[in-house]
Amino acid sequence: MTEQAYRRPAAGTHPANLSPEYKSTVARSPSKPAVILPQTLSEITGPLRREERLDAGESDLTKQRMAAPLGERIIVQGRVLDEDGRAVPQALVEIWQCNAAGRYHHPGDQHDAPLDPNFYGGGRVRADEDGNYRFVTIKPGAYPWGNHRNAWRPAHIHFSLFGPAFATRLITQMYFPGDPLLAFDPIYNSVPAGARARLQSSFDMEATQPEWALAYRFDIVLRGRNATPMENA
């Protein structure tokens, strides 16, 4: 078989598709194993979104409306890199989250918590040449969900990354360090024990701005490349 351009994820990285504690997976997870596919041009190319014009305001979720949203202003920053530590330059980073009260700007969110007219909750930014990205937002609240009795999602920010190829596409969630709800969350705990802590951001005192905002760091690691280009395999 042709050597793969992008390495397969190590065992113990991603959740099992069927993670029954997270009830929605039961009817929505394939029962048959995925067919292993040699990586062709279809898999090693992918949308880079290079021509997508981003508004400067899209990376500051506190400035998208008439006034400042309620809640604790925070900085979320980090680096998009691959398993070999190489930067993913110009990576498009997309995020979405609920407001400080735990309510999404979404018609399906029926949680009895106030909407904030000054918080929309969606942001995008393009990383720099070294893969560094930075958002300003407010700390999202915890929110209840119907998975089981007294089920609460720990505070989290949804992240979407394309990386350099179709094969590197990733959607994930960033959590906050030491959140007591993590221990009870079937979505967080769907990730194998040895890997789930990677989804916790770390408090970043150095990037915290005096008199202004706490900072959290969240590095995102996408699939790395095999050393040999596949054409030479």
Place this chain on the structure above:
Amino acid sequence: MSHALTPSQTIGPFYFGTLANTYRAELAPPGVAGERIELAIALHDRDGAVVPDGLIEIWQANSHGRYNHPEDRRNLPLDAGFEGFGRASTDKAGVARFGTVRPGRVPWPQGGLQAAHVNISVFARGVLNRLATRLYFDGDPALAEDPVLKLVEAARRPTLIAKRDGGGLWTLSIHLGGAHETVFFDG
């Protein structure tokens, strides 16, 4: 390997309205070369129920069979305004719709060409990992020799083949489980 891969999580139910302004259901502005087609991709769960809160992304070559990406270094034309990326959520009927052009064929690493196809990513609440699959075109004589379809047991190949529904509309049902479970790929 010096850095550990970031694990995947579900897109959840509430991306719509925040990721919505980045939708791209029309891939080919006027003037892009090729046969214009529409894709209707329906998403079903294991029990056949529609999935109205899913997100479908597509990635495809242009009509010349060229991907708009630096890894595709072949001397084939790129079309201005055509990236080849689409994103749309499923509607109440569980269907995501795209307007695009029929892709050309792209090479197989060991030689020859693959049959024309569109690459698909599926995301939804309850789907913890991105599910990757492909859309092929019914009636394409190249299907019989496609090296990817040959990796799939014959009985399951129809799950990857869109049917023409009059005019330029192609429909494909993706089943996350059940008797008609779609073939997903680990590429």
